[in-house]
Amino acid sequence: MKNYFGAPIKKLGFGFMRLPTLPGKPDTEIDLEKVNEMVDLYMSKGFSYFDTAYVYHGGKSEVAIRECVVKRYPRDKFQVTTKLPLWGPTTVERMKEITAEQLERTGLEFFDLYFLHGLGPDSLAQIDGGAWDYLKSLKANGTAKNIGFSYHGNAAGLKTLLDAHGEDVDIVQLQLNYLDWDSEDVQSKLCYEEVSKRGIGVVVMEPLKGGTLVNFADSVKKVLTDANPNASVASWALRFPIDLDGTVTVLSGMNTIDNVKDNINTAENYPAKLTEADHKVIQTVLEELKKVPTIPCTRCNYCAPNCPQNINIPGILGVVNDYAKFQNLAGAKMNYGRMTGPNPFGPPGVVPAKASDCVNCGTCVEHCPQHIKIPDELKKAVELLEK
Ligand code: SF4
Ligand code: SF4
Incomplete structure (x- = not known):
């Protein structure tokens, strides 16, 4: 070095x-x-x-x-x-x-x-x-x-x-x-x-x-x-x-x-x-994290381009899933702010909408290969992240 x-x-x-x-x-x-x-x-x-x-x-x-x-x-x-x-x-x-x-x-x-x-x-x-x-x-x-x-x-x-x-x-x-x-x-x-x-x-x-x-x-x-x-x-x-x-x-x-x-x-x-024992412990942590129940979103992004409200659906569901694993509400709210607000590192002029902007049209659900009830999950995200 x-x-x-x-x-x-x-x-x-x-x-x-x-x-x-x-x-x-x-x-x-x-x-x-x-x-x-x-x-x-x-x-x-x-x-x-x-x-x-x-x-x-x-x-x-x-x-x-x-x-x-x-x-x-x-x-x-x-x-x-x-x-x-x-x-x-x-x-x-x-x-x-x-x-x-x-x-x-x-x-x-x-x-x-x-x-x-x-x-x-x-x-x-x-x-x-x-x-x-x-x-x-x-x-x-x-x-x-x-x-x-x-x-x-x-x-x-x-x-x-x-x-x-x-x-x-x-x-x-x-x-x-x-x-x-x-x-x-x-x-x-x-x-x-x-x-x-x-x-x-x-x-x-x-x-x-x-x-x-x-x-x-x-x-x-x-x-x-x-x-x-x-x-x-x-x-x-x-x-x-x-x-x-x-x-x-x-x-x-x-x-x-x-x-x-x-x-x-x-x-x-x-x-x-x-x-070696320490590394095994860390490996076990990663395996335990996979077992925590989460929304089965694969981040394929088939949904978001079809949303008339420009909602960053995979981004929001990712924040909800991270909260399930890490129970860090302050961190989740900060990340949610990044996903749904002006981002100095993102493309200029693009401000994604919030979960509460969902109008329940159902278009995203038609495109989701995982059949996730996206509007319902977004309602839960509003309760968790916008209150
Ligand atoms: S239900 Fe909500 S999230 Fe889904 S496409 Fe419509 S407005 Fe967008
Ligand atoms: S289409 Fe479904 S699985 Fe794909 S990013 Fe959207 S919510 Fe996640």
């Missing part, structure tokens, strides 16, 4: 995207006292990597980096990664303005790692329009010590990006967890292999899949607690990417001091490598 930061770093990164906020205040009002306490505990154990982005907490995450880390610790004791958004206008002039604003917000003179934020399988033409050359210029002039991108998409799209620009890339940030490892959508394993075979480092995001891998149905949780009553459910999810040789660090969007304590305990006190 290349030494990106002057010295090896520990494999627990502090994600500044879900910071505690002041009671009753919006997402932009971060509780800096609590964050200081969390940062102090994290730093006191020799951890050092902080991840932020221009858009997190409406821009206040980068300010929290300045107040809680940069002003309080020597520069050689921590690393900061931030990200340049490519939605909205992306002229070179605008990108320069954003980078200058990020330096001012964070109080830094350089970033240890600078990413293009949230590239997808179709991003090549966009980054070839100026963003990639701009990113390289930041490394050349010392504003960024390392460069790369965070990625949401399949392995084929990632290969296209890396075939074009892999020789410039130091690190790629990937969604990687044991649930998505073999999934058709996220393809964590294939993406990880695509990056690491080129000698490029991987920073892991969403090791807990946004909290999903700590909120299982009871039957699934029991597999983990039976295997080790002393290990937290989250520790299993964190250890999976820590175990991989090609990972530089593993991010956790820590929200409370207890999160920090538990994650430190996992990173410090378990063996770096999962045993």
